[in-house]
Amino acid sequence: MREVAVLGVGQTKFGELWDRSFREIGIEAGLQALVDAKLGSGDLGGLFLGNMASGTLLDQEHIAPLILDYAGLAGRHLPAVRVEGGGASGSLALHQGFLAVASGCYDFVVVGGAEKMTDVLDTTANEIISSTADHEWEVVFGATLPALWGLIARRHMHEFGTTREQLARVAVQMHENGSKNPLAHYRNKLTLEQVIGAGEVAEPLGVLDCAPLSDGAAAVVLGPLEVARKYTDTPIRIAASEVACDTMAVQHRASVTTLASTVVAARRAFQRARRAPGDVRVAEVHDAYTISALLALEDLGFVEKGQAGPEFASGRFAAGGSLVVNPSGGLKAQGRPFGAVGVAQVVELVRQLRGEAKERQVSGATLALAHDVGGTGATSAVHLLERAD
Amino acid sequence: MSIARFWRETPRRYNLGGSKCPLCGTVYFPPRPVCPTCPQHRRSLEKMVPFQLSGDGTVFSFTVVHDAAEGFEMQVPYVMALVKTVEGPILTGQVVDVEPGEVAIGLKVRATFRKLREEGKAGVIHYGYKFTPSLETDVRPPARGPAVPVETAAPTSTDRASA
Amino acid sequence: MDAGIVSYGAYVPRYRITPTEIGRVWGIDGKGMGLGLNVVRKSVPAPDEDTITISTEALRVALIRGAIDPQQIGALYVGSESHPYAVKPSATVVAQAVGATPNLTAADFEFACKAGTAAIQTCLGMVGSHMIRYGVAIGTDTSQGAPGDALEYSASAGGAAFVIGRENVILRVHRTLSYTTDTPDFWRREGQRYPSHGGRFTGEPAYFRHVTECAQRMFEAVGSTPKEYQHVVFHQPNGKFPQRAGKQLGFTEAQMRYGLVTPFIGNTYSGAALLGLANVLDHAQPGERVLMVGYGSGAGSDAFDLETTDAIASYDRSYGRPIQEYLDGGVEIPYAVYAKFRGKIHMGGS
Numbered sequence: 063m064r065e066v067a068v069l070g071v072g073q074t075k076f077g078e079l080w081d082r083s084f085r086e087i088g089i090e091a092g093l094q095a096l097v098d099a100k101l102g103s104g105d106l107g108g109l110f111l112g113n114m115a116s117g118t119l120l121d122q123e124h125i126a127p128l129i130l131d132y133a134g135l136a137g138r139h140l141p142a143v144r145v146e147g148g149g150a151s152g153s154l155a156l157h158q159g160f161l162a163v164a165s166g167c168y169d170f171v172v173v174g175g176a177e178k179m180t181d182v183l184d185t186t187a188n189e190i191i192s193s194t195a196d197h198e199w200e201v202v203f204g205a206t207l208p209a210l211w212g213l214i215a216r217r218h219m220h221e222f223g224t225t226r227e228q229l230a231r232v233a234v235q236m237h238e239n240g241s242k243n244p245l246a247h248y249r250n251k252l253t254l255e256q257v258i259g260a261g262e263v264a265e266p267l268g269v270l271d272c273a274p275l276s277d278g279a280a281a282v283v284l285g286p287l288e289v290a291r292k293y294t295d296t297p298i299r300i301a302a303s304e305v306a307c308d309t310m311a312v313q314h315r316a317s318v319t320t321l322a323s324t325v326v327a328a329r330r331a332f333q334r335a336r337r338a339p340g341d342v343r344v345a346e347v348h349d350a351y352t353i354s355a356l357l358a359l360e361d362l363g364f365v366e367k368g369q370a371g372p373e374f375a376s377g378r379f380a381a382g383g384s385l386v387v388n389p390s391g392g393l394k395a396q397g398r399p400f401g402a403v404g405v406a407q408v409v410e411l412v413r414q415l416r417g418e419a420k421e422r423q424v425s426g427a428t429l430a431l432a433h434d435v436g437g438t439g440a441t442s443a444v445h446l447l448e449r450a451d
Numbered sequence: 452m453s454i455a456r457f458w459r460e461t462p463r464r465y466n467l468g469g470s471k472c473p474l475c476g477t478v479y480f481p482p483r484p485v486c487p488t489c490p491q492h493r494r495s496l497e498k499m500v501p502f503q504l505s506g507d508g509t510v511f512s513f514t515v516v517h518d519a520a521e522g523f524e525m526q527v528p529y530v531m532a533l534v535k536t537v538e539g540p541i542l543t544g545q546v547v548d549v550e551p552g553e554v555a556i557g558l559k560v561r562a563t564f565r566k567l568r569e570e571g572k573a574g575v576i577h578y579g580y581k582f583t584p585s586l587e588t589d590v591r592p593p594a595r596g597p598a599v600p601v602e603t604a605a606p607t608s609t610d611r612a613s614a
Numbered sequence: 615m616d617a618g619i620v621s622y623g624a625y626v627p628r629y630r631i632t633p634t635e636i637g638r639v640w641g642i643d644g645k646g647m648g649l650g651l652n653v654v655r656k657s658v659p660a661p662d663e664d665t666i667t668i669s670t671e672a673l674r675v676a677l678i679r680g681a682i683d684p685q686q687i688g689a690l691y692v693g694s695e696s697h698p699y700a701v702k703p704s705a706t707v708v709a710q711a712v713g714a715t716p717n718l719t720a721a722d723f724e725f726a727c728k729a730g731t732a733a734i735q736t737c738l739g740m741v742g743s744h745m746i747r748y749g750v751a752i753g754t755d756t757s758q759g760a761p762g763d764a765l766e767y768s769a770s771a772g773g774a775a776f777v778i779g780r781e782n783v784i785l786r787v788h789r790t791l792s793y794t795t796d797t798p799d800f801w802r803r804e805g806q807r808y809p810s811h812g813g814r815f816t817g818e819p820a821y822f823r824h825v826t827e828c829a830q831r832m833f834e835a836v837g838s839t840p841k842e843y844q845h846v847v848f849h850q851p852n853g854k855f856p857q858r859a860g861k862q863l864g865f866t867e868a869q870m871r872y873g874l875v876t877p878f879i880g881n882t883y884s885g886a887a888l889l890g891l892a893n894v895l896d897h898a899q900p901g902e903r904v905l906m907v908g909y910g911s912g913a914g915s916d917a918f919d920l921e922t923t924d925a926i927a928s929y930d931r932s933y934g935r936p937i938q939e940y941l942d943g944g945v946e947i948p949y950a951v952y953a954k955f956r957g958k959i960h961m962g963g964s
Contacts, residue, residue: 213533266514314541563671576666578711
């Protein structure tokens with residue numbers, strides 16, 4: 063197994079991209095990454111594409127060769143593989159790309175994540191995202207994806223005293239961060255009152271506790287660390303790429319208020335990288351719902367179980383803190399094109415580690431963590447990234 | 452939703468048919484072919500026993516849904532709950548016959564039979580379990596063994612008893 | 615006969631609406647309408663309820679109270695004029711939902727409001743002839759009256775289930791007989807949403823003639839007079855008709871008291887007489903004689919000469935609600951919510 067580096071990154075704006083098709087945004091992100099890596103398409107070994115639901119959102123399955131074809135590369139007959147794991151599709155694609163290069167079977171790959179969610183009605187998109195939960199035993203009985211996270215939130219409040227206000231603070235912070243991100247779906251700032259007073263979705267979660275439905279694409283170029291310096295002055299090493307699963311349905315979890323998939327993926331990642339949570343200076347975590355972010359902080363090992371509410375509210379994860387969480391604005395403000403998120407998290411972290419994050423720059427970051435979740439936690443992926451110099 | 456996919460689950464959705472591991476005694480819903488709890492899963496393969504839940508339980512968590520799931524639009528706002536049954540498994544279901552403000556963690560509930568959704572005005576109607584608050588007086592015999600319906604048992608003869 | 619009622623259960627949905635509220639929308643003196651019909655409130659089913667769900671709840675109560683193994687049910691019939699499907703029986707869903715399948719016969723009955731009593735007669739025959747051990751007869755409706763029509767003030771939802779058998783009988787059936795003619799007082803053509811009726815024709819030539827003729831024939835057949843009965847239950851399309859019929863036949867208010875439920879929950883159609891009988895059974899002591907005379911438009915009456923046994927003293931009704939709770943309780947809703955629940959609002963689309 064050889065070391066793998068991120069050589070280049072690319073990302074489209076996230077939002078309602080009415081004039082851009084799925085093919086266009088996928089190709090845009092991929093080409094950006096190739097150009098950033100200064101990699102000729104002649105050296106490209108394959109594409110791994112994360113995408114949750116192109117079939118139901120766009121009537122189009124089989125999208126990995128589609129992207130290569132419309133990028134002009136069909137004639138090279140490269141391997142093109144779509145990877146799916148609900149909201150974690152992007153980071154699962156990253157995991158596959160990592161394994162492809164680490165194994166020595168491939169030299170350079172593009173890992174992309176793309177999703178176009180706004181070509182269908184909101185009601186349709188919401189049904190589709192609920193298919194990442196347990197359809198037969200949760201959704202059929204009336205539970206939507208936010209309702210399941212609402213059940214988790216209520217239980218978390220019951221077990222640990224987490225408050226509605228502590229949930230809302232996550233959204234406020236995400237928008238504060240997103241206001242500095244030119245690619246973000248939402249760049250407006252929010253007040254606590256706005257979040258708490260917003261329309262209800264699945265109590266205690268309201269409209270502003272929930273990440274939006276977004277269009278967007280992101281891509282990274284991976285290659286062997288040993289030759290990375292030919293392509294970039296700031297190679298970023300993937301120190302760990304770990305994936306873990308858990309029960310599909312929330313009702314079957316060992317604990318409703320813990321994502322064991324995150325706990326295990328994080329533990330394995332830190333073990334493999336020979337690091338600890340305290341070494342991480344910047345993280346992009348899965349904040350699909352405000353409660354998801356609080357759970358992430360606990361399950362990744364950044365705070366004690368049950369303490370994320372007060373800890374986050376203290377401001378220690380804001381800009382300037384010892385661990386800055388979701389400088390991009392997270393899923394909430396940067397946006398949530400489901401299959402793209404996991405890759406976009408890595409794009410942001412690579413920019414942070416390279417020192418290219420401008421207004422959002424976290425100073426002195428050498429170790430970064432990306433955390434992506436599918437459904438309500440049936441899949442978690444944790445990636446650790448390190449400056450290689 | 453396809454006809455067959457829903458029909459296949461009627462012993463679960465209508466009758467709360469689960470399964471029980473004869474080795475460790477854990478009850479599961481929906482039924483499992485292999486026991487996830489036993490340290491040696493393989494030993495439970497083909498040994499799991501049908502077990503029908505009584506439907507009695509308490510609210511473990513709940514949420515009030517304003518953005519409805521498909522088919523639930525006429526009931527907004529409605530209560531979804533995780534219900535911890537007396538036999539152990541937690542189920543996900545709607546709590547009906549109660550105002551959202553009356554639901555709390557710990558509320559005693561029992562399963563009831565309601566429409567889940569219709570395939571439009573001309574399609575099949577899908578039924579299944581929801582939960583309603585238990586009355587103090589709702590006392591019933593405890594959950595029993597074989598799941599219902601007993602498809603694999605020898606047919607019960609229609610009665611030919613003498614007068 | 616040795617067949618009789620072994621166990622019973624009932625269910626009435628939670629919501630209620632008053633004649634005053636209905637009249638408010640249609641510019642009618644709803645309060646006066648209610649007084650004229652002797653209907654105080656009527657029940658309204660929730661959007662997720664129908665004849666199948668109500669029947670299932672009622673039967674589950676009956677089976678638990680009687681500790682009856684559903685696999686011992688040999689026949690199950692659901693009588694209604696608001697079956698959810700025109701083709702596909704409610705009875706199979708109910709049978710599946712209580713665990714009675716697959717070894718039984720099942721079918722749906724329709725005879726306007728007397729589909730439930732007709733089902734009881736059929737079960738008595740099957741049990742009495744030893745074809746089956748237990749038979750289930752259910753009468754349930756979620757009927758609607760056309761918006762603004764007189765029937766809208768009374769048409770409601772509810773149902774009752776009766777298990778018929780020969781063991782541990784709590785209500786013995788001495789005799790049942792019927793009076794049937796082709797009388798078009800109230801009907802609904804295939805494909806029509808709401809029923810039609812003959813106005814005043816539904817009274818004397820229809821309800822009253824059949825109920826009183828049937829009752830008289832029962833008195834003759836068993837050699838009884840009204841005095842012999844502690845309780846009487848009539849079909850009750852409103853709270854007035856049964857009182858008048860009872861008076862015509864010579865029954866007192868005390869005898870009619872428990873059997874009259876329509877004033878408080880509305881007309882549950884195929885469930886009406888059966889819910890009245892259930893309320894009688896909730897209160898009855900051993901050795902009490904009951905006359906039940908059902909009526910269904912189209913038209914016909916089924917009469918039953920019944921008597922409670924000693925076994926009713928030890929019959930455990932703890933599970934499920936007493937009928938009185940359904941009569942006293944419920945949550946009132948405004949007309950707009952009632953219209954939404956009952957699907958009267960055009961939702962667009964095809």
